[in-house]
C-alpha cells in the first residue's frame with residue numbers, strides 16, 4: 001500500500017485564528033487535532049495520487065507497464081471533464097493501462113475495490129492500480145466552521161492482482177446507495193443545473209460563483225452509524241464470521257465518535273479498530289488506504305488476519321470489504 005499526505009499541517013490552533021472554533025470543541029466532537037493541506041494552488045488531486053502511486057511502485061518494485069487499469073477514486077478530480085486517472089496513469093508510466101475516475105464520495109475507495117476485484121475475477125485484467133485521492137481543501141470554504149474543521153488532503157494506492165488461493169485476498173465486498181438524502185451532504189455544480197437541485201441553488205446567491213459543500217452534520221452522523229452497523233454485519237454474515245474474528249476494523253475516518261460507536265456496538269477492543277483521524281481529519285476517498293498503509297507499516301496487520309473495511313458518505317453511499325490478508 002502506498003500513501004502520501006502533504007507536508008503543511010493545519011492544526012486546530014491555526015483554525016482558531018481563522019473561524020469561530022476552538023481546539024476543545026473540535027477534539028471532543030470529532031477527534032481531529034490536525035489535517036494536511038496541499039497548499040500549492042497549481043497542484044491538484046492528481047499530484048497526491050501520483051505521489052501515493054510512486055510510493056507503492058517503489059515499495060513493491062512494480063513495472064508500471066504491467067498495470068492493465070488505473071482507477072482514481074475521488075470527489076475532487078483535477079477537472080470536471082478530462083479524467084484525472086488518465087493523467088495519473090500517463091505520469092507514472094502506466095502506458096498500457098486504460099483508466100477512469102470513480103466518484104462515490106467517502107465510499108469511493110470501497111467502490112473502487114469492488115470494481116477492481118470484479119475486473120480481475122472476470123479474468124479480463126491481471127493488475128489494477130486503485131488510488132483513493134482527494135484534495136478536499138480545493139472545495140472547502142475556510143470561513144464555514146461546520147465543514148472546514150473536518151476535511152484534509154491525502155492519497156493512498158493499492159495494486160490488486162489475482163490470488164490463486166480462494167480463502168485469501170478480498171473475500172467479499174458489499175456496496176449500497178440511496179439518493180433521497182443527497183442534499184444533506186452535497187456540493188452542487190450550478191453550471192450543470194439539473195432541475196432537482198434548483199431549490200438548493202435558490203438558497204445561494206446566483207451571482208456568487210463560489211459554491212461549497214453543505215453538510216447537515218447531525219443527520220449524516222445518525223445515518224452513518226446505522227449504515228456502518230448494517231454493512232459490517234452484512235460482511236461478517238456473508239463469510240460466517242463474528243466480530244471476534246476481526247483482527248482489524250479500518251473504518252473510513254469520518255468522526256472519532258462514529259468509530260467509537262461502532263467499537264461499542266460490536267464489543268471490539270481498542271486494538272481492533274484503527275484510528276488516525278487525529279492526524280489527518282477526513283480525507284474522503286483517501287482515508288481508508290492511508291489508514292491501511294499505516295496499520296500495515298506499524299505491524300497491526302499480518303498474514304492471514306481478517307481485516308474489515310467500512311465506509312459511509314455523500315450520496316448516500318456506503319459499503320464494506322472483508323479481506324483475509
Ligand code: UT7
Nearest residue numbers: 021022025029106145146149217218220221224254255313
Ligand atoms: O465522511 C462523510 C460522512 N460525514 C460524516 O460522517 C460527518 C458526520 N457528522 C459529524 O461528524 C458531526 O455531526 C459534526 C462533527 C459535523 C458536528 O458535530 P455535532 O456534535 O453534530 O455538532 P452540531 O452540528 O450539533 O453543532 C453543535 C453546536 C452548534 O451550536 P448550537 O446551535 O448548539 O449553539 C454549532 O453551531 O456546535 C456549533 N458548532 C461549532 N462550534 C465550534 C458547529 N461547528 C462548530 C465548530 N466550532 N467548528
